[in-house]
Amino acid sequence: MAKRTPGDAASPSRLDGHPNRLLEGLNRLRLDKLFCDVVLCCEGQEFPCHRVVLASISSYFEAMFTTGMVESTQERVKVDGVEPEVVNMLVSFAYTSEVSISTANVQALLAGADLMDVTDVREACCGYMQRHMTINNCVEIHLVADKYSCEKLRKSSMDYILEYFSVVYKQEEFLSVSVDKLTEILSSDHLNVPEEDMVFDAAILWLNTCPERRQSFDEVLEHIRLPLISPSHLHTVMESLDVVKEHQACQRFISEANTYQRLISEAEEQRLQSYRNTARPRRTTVIVMMGYDGTVHSFDPKTQQSKRLTRLPSDERGKPCVVVSGSVIYVAGGELSDGTVSKKLWCYDLHRDTWLERASMNEEHWHCNLVLLDGCLFVLGSLLVDAIGSVECYDPNSNTWELRCINMPDNGFISSVVALDGLIYVFGTHGVSTYNPISGDWTEVDPMRNGRFNISACTLNGKIYAIGGQIVDEEFGEYAEVDVAEVECFNPQTDRWTMCAPMQNTCCFSRVAVVDGMIYILGTGGRRRDIERYCAETDTWETVGRMPADINSYTLVCGTVRLP
Incomplete structure (x- = not known):
């Protein structure tokens, strides 16, 4: 045998599939009741397990089986204070790394994971509640986070309560604190x-x-x-x-x-x-408007004053998409001055009055839609054939894009997208559908009572408002598109559309913003320069201002920014 040299020393190799195969093997042994050395008993139901598996994912069971407690030698261990279904889910998680969380079971599952100190499931439950936080449940979520000392969720839910207090204080859960x-x-x-x-x-x-x-x-x-x-x-x-x-x-x-x-x-x-x-510090919300040439203005709904901001330092001119996260404005895609289409993503920090270029998208997007969900940006659709059915996701923390979907259902031309309760609602020429970024599933939503297209959409108080748009007037032919002033509201809890008061003027392709519980539509009325405001409590519209002269409503994009 040849003499081994230092360079011949063996190096360890990690086989990526081994952890999954190990879990699959252990779970098969559990289901076949082979080598099980403990049975968890809960309200008449029994769950055969392996002590070593339970102890590996739970300090609760590790202490139970290793510190001389009476349960360490028992073949059958009684579990109190946890529902049988939760015990089954936690045992299954230990062997599969999978857990199905829903609105119906999240609190019971969190209670069980907290008691048994299954940290991963506990964090997953907190993440689920964070993603599904609304005006209606934020107080309940905060109280749950308080009870189980979920500090991150406790803080975020309190921030939510404080931010939307003007609506939250009228909710039943708030009145019971x-x-x-x-x-x-x-x-x-x-x-x-x-x-x-x-x-x-x-x-x-x-x-x-x-x-x-x-x-x-x-x-x-x-x-x-x-x-x-x-x-x-x-x-x-x-x-x-x-x-x-x-x-x-x-x-x-x-x-x-x-x-x-x-x-x-x-x-x-x-x-x-x-x-x-001592007065509480007041934060002002302004509407940020961007025109065709990259001109940017802010509009304060309270003072009805507009202010010119720093212009976009690039030539993304035709139909980029815009979304706002806190005090940062993101602008993606758009048509360049030479007729080509951009992949670029720009962000504007209002506090520093500075534009920064971020990672470019995977594909060019023009006349697309951008929406913020769970801290990530999603860009959907394009008038370009190569990107018309794509969904891309941007993570601001890692400054990276991921292509999530390449075969989006045919919604026709997409005029608006909004995010609510973990779903993205897509409004297209052919109707409304939802996209679940976690599962990748697309689902059709019941059609509006008065079907139309090219609408503007927004969310307010856990509901979705579809505003204005166009219909085909058959009296003038198949392609006669007529602007309308109709407004409908969709309640995801009842899966129903209801009619609201119509706007004072018709509109289509207008831009919408929500400020202090009011909906603002920019680009209505004569030459589309009016700004209308809607109050959901009174179901009324009023005209509250005019757009700056150098902002063209047909190329307008906008969002809302909170100022400290």
Whole structure:
């Protein structure tokens, strides 16, 4: 035999398929009840297992089987505090690495995974709730996260409550929170409210839900910044509240507010400065509009003032797609000045007033749609044949694109896409469908009551609004497209469309933005320069402004940005 040299030393090789084959073999042995050395018993159901497998994925079972506990020698171990179905799912996960999470089982599964310390399933449950957080369930999710000490989910759900407080405080789950949780919310500097009056109204609504809460209302009132409430509101409401008359502490807070509001000098104001008369930091939401030549403006719906921002430093001119994440604007694709189509992705940081070029897409996209879901950007469709059926996904953390789909169902020309509850809703000439990025499944949505195309769409309070668009007027021939002012609302919970009040003007290809619970449509009316606003609570439309002169509504793209 030849003498071995140092270069001949054996090196380990990792076989990628081995872990899966190992799990498959162990699961087959479990299902065939071979070499099982413990049986988990839960409410009359039995689950034969291998101790070593359970201990490998759970410190709970590792401690049970290795620290001299009585269960370490028992062949049958009773499991309390967990539903049998959850035990079955956790055992199956240990052998397959797969778990099916749904709205119906996520809380029970989280409880079981927390008790048995199955970390991967616990994190998966938190991730599921994070992705499916809405106005209706954010408080419930926060309370669940509190209960099981899921810190990341607890923080994100609290941020959600604070951000959408103007709608959340009217929900049943909010009205059932404890006094401690209520004061935690109301005392936050990050509570997003237009005026302190709303904070007080929320507290009164909570109080009236349960009369027994009167005893602790002084604790709540202490965290409302009463000096900042409008004097008329303060006087009118407070004078009629018996609970204020019953508590000396409440009367003291009211007296402090009245005194503050009577101040006439800044010196006196400074002397009486306290937590309760310190204004909460207000964040402004502006609508960002981009024209055909890369010109960018911001529009403040409250002041109705527009401001020119830094122009896009490239020549993506015709129909790029735009989406906003926080204070960052993403612009993808579009037609270049030489007639070719761009693959580029640009991002604009409003705080730094700077454009940065990011990783390019895999394919050119023109007249496409961009949507944000679970922190990732999805670009769908194009008028280019090569990309017409494609879906690409961009991860801002890794600055990479992934081609998710190349055979998108034939929706016709796609005019709008929105994301809601983990799904992407695609509005095309041929109807509405949903795309599930996790499963890759496409599903048709029931047609609107009045079928139309080239609509604008947005989400608000867990519902989808389809606004304007076009219909074919048969009186003028097959290709006679007529703009309409109709508006419909889709509720995913009931899978039904309902009619809303029509706009004041017709529109198609108009751009939509949501600011402070209101829907704004840009590009209606005479020469498509009007800005209309919709209030869902009153089901009414009004014209609130005009677009800047150098923004053409036919090439307009827009999004909303939160300013600190």
